Amino acid sequence: MNKAQRAAWIALLLVVPAWAICGQLPVLLIYLEGPSFLHLFSFACATIIGGLSWLLLLLFNRKRKRKTKIEFDERDKLILIRSILAGYVVLWLYFIAACIYTWLTASPDRSISVNVMPIVIVEGIAVFIFVQSVTTLIQYERGGKDGEK
């Protein structure tokens, strides 16, 4: 299992659930109980921590970087590009579906709650990370364990 596969598993098992729960919970609380400082603060914290997790991963990888061994080559780059592309495609489909669903389920006076916006954004990020991780793992799994059959 290489670095990209490890990162995909971590994203799939930890980042996506953490992002979905931590990001979604304050939004749901605001939706149910109305806005309060605590709810808004926790939403801001979840968004900032989620947004900066890439930087933490970058710093962690830089620390562990070994110059002698090649860990990323043209195949890894191709897999990364394909998985990001798949993530973007699904993200756009999700966004369109979310917009249509929201429009269809609008209240009788044809108004849409503003609480829908952060929910769509947070879930959109979770969907993107999920699809990117799954497609990365699928592309590596074609080669079996450690790429060997």
Next chain:
Amino acid sequence: MAKSNLTNNIRKLRFENGQMTQQQLADKAGVTRQTIIAIEAGKYAPSLPLAFKIARTFGVSIETVFQYENENLSTPSQSNSPDHDK
């Protein structure tokens, strides 16, 4: 759609070159071992620069390492033959 296949002799050439391991070949070609495994299994078609690097590692021509088979493609000798123009 035309059926095409990229086959290779990497495994054979590795054993002919002092039983070179996949890791040794990967280090010489500047890629990961997983990539060599994928190329050997025919699951990944390498880029042209990488194909040249692998061929030069073995000291042979690129066509000795990789063979491309396509039903719709004819060899230059076939396309230049007088029958082809008729």
